Amino acid sequence: MLKSRIIATGSFVPEKILTNRDLERMVDTSDEWILERTGIRERHVVSKDESTSDLAAEAARQALKSAGLKAKDIDLIIVATCTPDMFFPSTACMVQHKIGAVHAAAFDINAACSGFLYGLSVADKFIRTGTCTRALVIGAETLTRFVDWEDRTTCVLFGDGAGAVILEPSDDESALLYTHIKSDAEYWDYIQIPGGASKEPASKTVLEKRSNTIRMKGNETFKVAVKTLETLVVDTLEQCNLKPSQLALLIPHQANLRIIQATAKRLGLSMDRVMLNLDRYGNTSAASIPIALDEAVRTGRIRRGDYLLLEAFGAGLTWASALIKW
Ligand code: COA
Numbered sequence: 001m002l003k004s005r006i007i008a009t010g011s012f013v014p015e016k017i018l019t020n021r022d023l024e025r026m027v028d029t030s031d032e033w034i035l036e037r038t039g040i041r042e043r044h045v046v047s048k049d050e051s052t053s054d055l056a057a058e059a060a061r062q063a064l065k066s067a068g069l070k071a072k073d074i075d076l077i078i079v080a081t082c083t084p085d086m087f088f089p090s091t092a093c094m095v096q097h098k099i100g101a102v103h104a105a106a107f108d109i110n111a112a113c114s115g116f117l118y119g120l121s122v123a124d125k126f127i128r129t130g131t132c133t134r135a136l137v138i139g140a141e142t143l144t145r146f147v148d149w150e151d152r153t154t155c156v157l158f159g160d161g162a163g164a165v166i167l168e169p170s171d172d173e174s175a176l177l178y179t180h181i182k183s184d185a186e187y188w189d190y191i192q193i194p195g196g197a198s199k200e201p202a203s204k205t206v207l208e209k210r211s212n213t214i215r216m217k218g219n220e221t222f223k224v225a226v227k228t229l230e231t232l233v234v235d236t237l238e239q240c241n242l243k244p245s246q247l248a249l250l251i252p253h254q255a256n257l258r259i260i261q262a263t264a265k266r267l268g269l270s271m272d273r274v275m276l277n278l279d280r281y282g283n284t285s286a287a288s289i290p291i292a293l294d295e296a297v298r299t300g301r302i303r304r305g306d307y308l309l310l311e312a313f314g315a316g317l318t319w320a321s322a323l324i325k326w
Pocket residue numbers: 028029030033034037038113152153154156191218219220221222225255256259283313314315
C-alpha cells in the first residue's frame with residue numbers, strides 16, 4: 001500500500017507581538033507567573049484586517065515555495081482550525097481562493113489543538129488510497145480574537161499563527177509511518193467557547209456575558225493532558241516498534257512547558273531532543289505543531305532518516321499522535 005511523506009513545510013505568524021509585560025498592564029498578572037506556570041514569554045497577535053485564512057494562505061505559500069510547486073499542483077486542502085474566518089465557506093475554501101489552488105477539494109477540520117494531527121491523519125488516508133496525490137495540510141488559528149481580555153486565567157495563554165505541510169506519495173523509506181487520533185467527550189466542557197453559535201446564537205446577552213470567548217478549566221485540563229499524553233507517546237512508539245532512544249525529536253503541541261516536560265520525562269528524553277517554541281508564540285492551538293515542525297526543518301534540527309514523534313491534546317477532549325521517518 002502507498003504511504004505518504006511530507007515534502008515541504010511553511011509557517012507564518014502576524015507581525016504584532018504581545019509580551020508578558022504588556023499583559024501586566026492589562027490584567028492582574030506578572031511576567032514571572034506566566035513564565036513559571038506556562039513557559040510563555042510573548043505571543044503574536046493578528047491585526048484588525050487579518051484573519052485565519054490570511055495566516056493560513058501565507059504559510060501555504062511558504063510551503064509551496066519550499067516544495068518548488070505551484071498552487072494548481074495541489075489536489076486537496078485541509079485546514080485544521082477552531083477559529084475559522086466564518087461558519088461558512090470553510091477557511092480551506094478561503095485559502096484555496098487566496099492562493100489559487102483551482103484543482104483542489106478543500107475542507108476544514110475542527111479538533112481544536114489536536115486539529116493539525118487529525119488533518120495529517122486524514123490527508124495520509126487520501127494519499128494511501130490514491131484519492132489524491134498532493135495534499136496541503138494547514139493548522140491555522142486566531143485564538144486572540146476569542147479570548148476574554150479581562151480573564152487572566154486564559155488571556156495570557158494563546159497566540160495566533162499558521163503552519164503548513166505538503167504531502168505526496170512516498171516511494172522510499174521516508175514516510176508518515178503511523179497516525180493515531182482519539183476523542184473523549186466526557187470532559188467536553190473543560191475547554192469551550194459556549195456562545196455565538198447554534199446553541200447560544202449571537203445576541204446582546206452573549207456579548208454582555210462574553211460567552212463568545214474561551215472558557216477553560218485549566219487545572220483539570222492540565223491533569224488529564226499529562227496523564228493522556230504519557231500513555232499516548234509510549235503507545236505510539238510501541239505501535240512502530242521503536243524505543244525512545246531512537247527518536248531524534250519530539251515535536252509536541254505547545255500548550256504548557258510543564259506538560260511537555262512531563263511527557264519528555266515519561267520517555268526518558270532530555271529536553272534537547274524536544275522542539276520548544278511556546279516561549280515566543282504561546283499556545284497557537286492547531287497551528288503549534290506545524291509551526292514548530294517548520295522551525296525545526298529551517299533551523300537544521302531534522303535530518304533525512306530521523307524519527308520524529310508529534311503529539312497533541314486539546315478541547316473535545318481530543319488527542320492525536322504521528323510518527324514520521326523524515
Ligand atoms: N496571573 C497570575 N495568577 C494567575 C493567573 C495569571 N495569569 N492565572 C491564574 N492565576 C492564579 C489563579 O487565580 C489561582 O489563584 P488562587 O490559588 O488564589 O485561586 C492560581 O494562579 C493557580 O491557578 P491554577 O489554575 O491552579 O494554575 P495552574 O498551575 O493550573 O496553571 C494553567 C494554569 C492554565 C497555566 C494550566 O492549568 C494549564 O496550562 N492548563 C492546561 C492548558 C491546556 O493544556 N489546554 C489544552 C490545550 S488548549
